[in-house]
Amino acid sequence: MFFDAIAGFFSHDLAIDLGTANTLVYVRGKGLVCSEPSVVAVTQDSSGRGERVLAVGHEAKEMLGRTPSGIRAIRPIKDGVIADFEITEAMLRYFIQRAHSRRKLVRPRMVICVPPCITSVEKRAVRESALSAGAREVYLIEEPMAAAIGAGLDVTAPTGNMVVDIGGGTTDVAVISLSGIVTSKSIRCGGDKMDDAIINYVKRKYNVLVGERSAEAIKMTIATASPSGKTETMEIKGRDLVAGIPKVVVATSEEVREALVEPIHAIVEAVHLTLEKTPPELAADIIDRGIMLVGGGSMLRDLDVVLRQETKLPILRSEDPFTAVVHGAGAALDNLPLLKDVALT
Numbered sequence: 550m551f552f553d554a555i556a557g558f559f560s561h562d563l564a565i566d567l568g569t570a571n572t573l574v575y576v577r578g579k580g581l582v583c584s585e586p587s588v589v590a591v592t593q594d595s596s597g598r599g600e601r602v603l604a605v606g607h608e609a610k611e612m613l614g615r616t617p618s619g620i621r622a623i624r625p626i627k628d629g630v631i632a633d634f635e636i637t638e639a640m641l642r643y644f645i646q647r648a649h650s651r652r653k654l655v656r657p658r659m660v661i662c663v664p665p666c667i668t669s670v671e672k673r674a675v676r677e678s679a680l681s682a683g684a685r686e687v688y689l690i691e692e693p694m695a696a697a698i699g700a701g702l703d704v705t706a707p708t709g710n711m712v713v714d715i716g717g718g719t720t721d722v723a724v725i726s727l728s729g730i731v732t733s734k735s736i737r738c739g740g741d742k743m744d745d746a747i748i749n750y751v752k753r754k755y756n757v758l759v760g761e762r763s764a765e766a767i768k769m770t771i772a773t774a775s776p777s778g779k780t781e782t783m784e785i786k787g788r789d790l791v792a793g794i795p796k797v798v799v800a801t802s803e804e805v806r807e808a809l810v811e812p813i814h815a816i817v818e819a820v821h822l823t824l825e826k827t828p829p830e831l832a833a834d835i836i837d838r839g840i841m842l843v844g845g846g847s848m849l850r851d852l853d854v855v856l857r858q859e860t861k862l863p864i865l866r867s868e869d870p871f872t873a874v875v876h877g878a879g880a881a882l883d884n885l886p887l888l889k890d891v892a893l894t
């Protein structure tokens with residue numbers, strides 16, 4: 550009893566999906582405890598030297614594109630890799646402390662999801678970041694592997710499984726068999742590139758500059774990947790580049806589809822290239838089992854329709870595309886032999 554209590558106290562192990570867009574934290578025995586945008590707002594310290602964290606997560610995301618001088622809202626992860634270590638560390642520390650809901654924290658074991666093809670320098674940097682944020686032991690799992698586990702695929706079986714994770718910064722396509730990634734392809738194209746494409750389209754067509762947040766809202770509300778019968782419209786507010794004053798334009802789902810042709814083509818091409826590199830036995834498995842879509846970007850309407858047309862393969866959507874990676878990492882955290890099997894060395 551007593552030892553159980555102590556063990557429980559010390560075993561707040563964590564799994565973290567440090568994404569370009571969202572950071573999710575899973576705590577062993579508690580489940581998902583945090584799902585927040587990977588954004589940190591910092592302000593100039595009153596001493597004038599250095600910066601102080603003002604807000605993290607949702608609160609900081611609200612500030613994106615709206616900050617006065619003196620405050621910066623930063624997204625420390627770019628294209629799936631850490632671009633600003635100090636800020637990432639501050640963000641991690643904040644999320645971990647909150648996950649433990651006490652200030653003094655026990656040093657947890659940590660599983661961190663990283664992009665496939667991460668360099669050894671980047672790996673070391675992530676490890677160090679986690680250690681100085683308070684981890685006792687750090688395991689790295691490749692995101693597609695975690696996503697496959699989270700989506701309920703049997704990664705240890707001698708069967709080919711294809712996962713496509715469309716995140717904010719990157720799209721990772723991977724074929725997994727026998728607890729390892731057999732072939733994979735990562736492209737720096739995901740939800741952010743779709744937002745950029747919308748911004749550029751509205752700029753070209755209407756001479757109006759819209760912010761990242763507004764572009765994302767359009768994408769999540771009326772965007773579609775494939776032409777459909779029904780046309781939806783949405784007002785977008787931005788700044789008229791000629792008159793210099795705020796302006797409202799009405800965009801249609803068809804226009805947004807046109808704007809997204811390029812990023813969607815890039816994703817389809819990444820899937821094709823991975824299929825071409827897949828050994829025939831595993832390719833045969835994928836014909837039967839299909840392709841599993843995860844990641845927030847996979848929520849784009851009718852993206853599955855386009856992929857089905859382009860590959861002639863069954864396309865499956867995971868039940869919760871946002872949490873598949875962190876839940877997979879959490880499942881590995883709960884199952885040490887599996888963790889040792891799938892973790893990077």
Ligand SMILES: Nc1ncnc2c1ncn2[C@@H]1O[C@H](COP(=O)(O)OP(=O)(O)OP(=O)(O)O)[C@@H](O)[C@H]1O
Nearest residue numbers: 568569570571716717718719740844845846848849
């Ligand atoms: N309904 C939707 N339609 C289209 N895109 C969406 C939708 N909902 C969310 N997204 C996009 O999903 C992306 C975030 O997905 P996710 O949280 O999986 O990314 P991430 O894991 O943080 O990024 P990465 O894996 O690249 O580091 C954002 O670009 C967001 O705009």
Ligand SMILES: [Mg+2]
Nearest residue numbers: 568716844874
């Ligand atoms: Mg991700």
